[in-house]
Amino acid sequence: MYAGPVGWFGGSESEFAVGIRSALVGQDLNTLVFAGAGIVKGTIPSLEWEEVDLKISQFTKLLHRHELQACLKEIKNAGTVASGD
Numbered sequence: 001m002y003a004g005p006v007g008w009f010g011g012s013e014s015e016f017a018v019g020i021r022s023a024l025v026g027q028d029l030n031t032l033v034f035a036g037a038g039i040v041k042g043t044i045p046s047l048e049w050e051e052v053d054l055k056i057s058q059f060t061k062l063l064h065r066h067e068l069q070a071c072l073k074e075i076k077n078a079g080t081v082a083s084g085d
Contacts, residue, residue, distance in 0.1 A: 023059050033059045 007016030024032045035055035037048040 021055050021059070031059075031063055033063075 004019055004022065005016045006019040008014060021033075021035045023034065026032075033056045035052045037043075037052050039048060
């Protein structure tokens with residue numbers, strides 16, 4: 001699930017590329033992030049893991065920022081809840 005076509009169809013033209021990084025975004029900040037590595041003869045597993053970590057870093061930065069904003073909004077809203085009196 002880490003690769004797939006990304007693009008658009010038009011009336012007389014289209015354009016596609018292979019997406020090698022992707023994310024499946026669910027509700028309540030549940031997200032799966034996918035990235036691949038080229039495992040070949042002589043590959044050093046720790047370096048491949050570092051490469052995958054680098055590939056998904058933009059997704060994780062974005063998700064952490066979104067999560068922080070959601071928490072701050074929740075804190076702000078908690079102070080404005082009216083009592084039932």
